[in-house]
Amino acid sequence: MDNSAGRRRAERRGRNAERIAALYLRLKGYRIITTRFRCHAGEIDIIAMRRDLAVFVEVKARADERVAIDxxxxxxxxxxRAASDVWLARQEDAHLLSQRYDIVACLPGRLPRHFIDAF
Structure with a gap:
C-alpha cells in the first residue's frame, strides 16, 4: 500500500468519526454550529452549542479510549484554543458565551465516549 492510499483511508475514517460524533452530540442535546472550522490558527472538528455554552470538540477515531485522549x-x-479564539472573535454575542473543550473518542464497535472539559 502506498502512503497516499493510507492517507486517504485515514482521512475517510476521520470524516466518518466526525459524522458519528456530531450525531452523538445532537442526541445528547447539543446544537452543531459547524464542523471542520478552519482558520490560520488551526482547525476545530466540531463546534457545538448548548444554551450559552460553546463547546469546541476534538474527535479521535482510535481502537482504545486512552490512546484517543493521548x-x-x-x-x-x-x-x-487559538482557533476557538478566532471563532469567538467573529461572534457578536461572544461576551455572553461560556466555553469548554471536549474530546469525543470514536471506538470500533462501541458508542462514542464523550470526555467533557477534557482540556
Missing part, C-alpha cells in the same frame, strides 16, 4: 497533544490543544 492523541490530543499539548500542541494540538494550543491550536484548538
Amino acid at each position: 492523541a490530543v497533544t499539548p500542541s494540538a490543544m494550543r491550536r484548538i
